[in-house]
Amino acid sequence: xxxxxxxxxxxxxxxxxxxxxxxxxxxxxxxxxxxxxxxxxxxxxxxxxxxxxxxxxxxxxxxxxxxxxxxxxxxxxxxxxxxxxxxxxxxxxxxxxxxxxxxxxxxxxxxxxxxxxxxxxxxxxxxxxxxxxxxxxxxxxxxxxxxxxxxxxxxxxxxxxxxxxxxxxxxxxxxxxxxxxxxxxxxxxxxxxxxxxxxxxxxxxxxxxxxxxxxxxxxxxxxxxxxxxxxxxxxxxxxxxxxxxxxxxxxxxxxxxxxxxxxxxxxxxxxxxxxxxxxxxxxxxxxxxxxxxxxxxxxxxxxxxxxxxxxxxxxxxxxxxxxxxxxxxxxxxxxxxxxxxxxxxxxxxxxxxxxxxxxxxxxxxxxxxxxxxxxxxxxxxxxxxxxxxxxxxxxxxxxxxxxxxxxxxxxxxxxxxxxxxxxxxxxxxxxxxxxxxxxxxxxxxxxxxxxxxxxxxxxxxxxxxxxxxxxxxxxxxxxxxxxxxxxxxxxx
Numbered sequence: 001x002x003x004x005x006x007x008x009x010x011x012x013x014x015x016x017x018x019x020x021x022x023x024x025x026x027x028x029x030x031x032x033x034x035x036x037x038x039x040x041x042x043x044x045x046x047x048x049x050x051x052x053x054x055x056x057x058x059x060x061x062x063x064x065x066x067x068x069x070x071x072x073x074x075x076x077x078x079x080x081x082x083x084x085x086x087x088x089x090x091x092x093x094x095x096x097x098x099x100x101x102x103x104x105x106x107x108x109x110x111x112x113x114x115x116x117x118x119x120x121x122x123x124x125x126x127x128x129x130x131x132x133x134x135x136x137x138x139x140x141x142x143x144x145x146x147x148x149x150x151x152x153x154x155x156x157x158x159x160x161x162x163x164x165x166x167x168x169x170x171x172x173x174x175x176x177x178x179x180x181x182x183x184x185x186x187x188x189x190x191x192x193x194x195x196x197x198x199x200x201x202x203x204x205x206x207x208x209x210x211x212x213x214x215x216x217x218x219x220x221x222x223x224x225x226x227x228x229x230x231x232x233x234x235x236x237x238x239x240x241x242x243x244x245x246x247x248x249x250x251x252x253x254x255x256x257x258x259x260x261x262x263x264x265x266x267x268x269x270x271x272x273x274x275x276x277x278x279x280x281x282x283x284x285x286x287x288x289x290x291x292x293x294x295x296x297x298x299x300x301x302x303x304x305x306x307x308x309x310x311x312x313x314x315x316x317x318x319x320x321x322x323x324x325x326x327x328x329x330x331x332x333x334x335x336x337x338x339x340x341x342x343x344x345x346x347x348x349x350x351x352x353x354x355x356x357x358x359x360x361x362x363x364x365x366x367x368x369x370x371x372x373x374x375x376x377x378x379x380x381x382x383x384x385x386x387x388x389x390x391x392x393x394x395x396x397x398x399x400x401x402x403x404x405x406x407x408x409x410x411x412x413x414x415x416x417x418x419x420x421x422x423x424x425x426x427x428x429x430x431x432x433x434x435x436x437x438x439x440x441x442x443x444x445x446x447x448x449x450x451x452x453x454x455x456x457x458x459x460x461x462x463x464x465x466x467x468x469x470x471x472x473x474x475x476x477x478x479x480x481x482x483x484x485x486x487x488x489x490x491x492x
Contacts, residue, residue, distance in 0.1 A: 348474030
């Protein structure tokens with residue numbers, strides 16, 4: 001069969017047409033991708049993710065993840081710009097504050113709480129850069145949002161890892177959100193990439209022993225022992241534990257177990273029934289479970305009910321308990337630090353039930369006034385009426401303790417950065433993380449929530465734990481400072 005041969009000019013035209021067609025297809029494909037990327041972009045470093053088009057990622061303060069953060073993020077943006085403008089004279093590194101800044105009703109922490117954490121983080125940045133703790137290198141503070149329930153943690157964490165190099169020079173991440181499986185996964189990934197980490201409000205006891213990670217919050221075990229010590233001094237002899245058994249709720253599981261071990265010691269202090277459980281992961285069934293519990297408590301008649309669950313679950317339980325049949329029986333309910341994440345309205349509603357509610361907080365401004373030896377006076381004064389936070393953010397009550405914890409987390413990172421810089425030129429995350437283990441004695445962190453040093457597993461040593469009472473007006477009233485070993489550490 002004869003071979004078909006094309007004239008050269010035809011071959012050239014076909015080749016050119018094919019190339020043009022391929023180019024057009026590629027351009028359309030790339031253009032569609034570019035348009036899609038532009039449409040999903042909220043700001044530099046921030047994109048829409050998930051079915052709710054939630055804006056997640058990392059910003060230097062140029063973008064506000066929520067309107068109520070606008071005031072504090074503007075101050076952070078201004079301070080970051082000042083640091084960059086003076087970069088030729090003063091070296092700098094970056095610290096990111098990571099938590100779910102777009103918190104919803106599904107989150108255990110509240111919008112108010114994360115705002116206060118960021119306010120405290122900015123205070124620490126200010127003190128380190130040009131305040132009473134001025135030191136080198138200076139700090140740029142980045143704001144990192146993994147989304148509600150940290151659903152997009154991997155995207156945001158990968159953004160942080162990419163900022164280890166210039167111009168950001170990220171060496172540490174503070175905050176890290178509440179105790180959940182998602183945040184634990186984020187911590188492990190940051191650890192793999194040599195970034196130092198300081199948890200602010202993480203309390204689950206089993207989040208420990210991770211390379212580069214420390215926390216300034218007392219563990220659930222420390223909170224439980226501090227609570228048990230207070231209750232025994234108060235004369236409480238009998239108790240029942242109610243615990244959320246939802247998978248992934250590391251906070252509840254470790255809190256319930258720790259209190260059981262701390263309180264029960266034989267005949268003088270005992271649990272009068274098996275642990276009562278509910279599962280918040282099973283739709284709305286958990287609300288029904290909580291409604292039936294007061295009937296059992298009326299039969300057991302404990303002096304104390306220890307509630308190992310999230311704050312928003314506590315309010316439903318208090319409603320059920322206030323409608324108990326044994327109205328002659330008085331109950332005291334003791335809960336963990338997640339109670340501080342309730343909004344002012346939720347706290348007021350809880351107070352209306354008439355049930356006495358006590359709980360362990362992570363910190364409280366009144367610790368300085370009643371137990372001045374347990375906290376750093378120079379740090380604590382910034383949280384008092386007329387202090388820097390009051391001047392910068394007036395009419396914003398911060399009794400939830402979030403501002404103190406955010407401050408102490410970033411202050412710890414800043415202290416590690418300063419220590420590492422004394423012995424080497426360029427500061428990196430691994431070096432900062434190693435400094436955490438040298439923060440003892442005269443090098444302990446002089447925090448507003450207490451004096452802080454760290455065990456080898458990253459937990460603070462015998463951290464100060466405030467005992468709080470919910471007043472009839474729905475406010476947190478400071479009762480006393482306790483600690484796992486009875487008395488917290490003091491200045492050295």
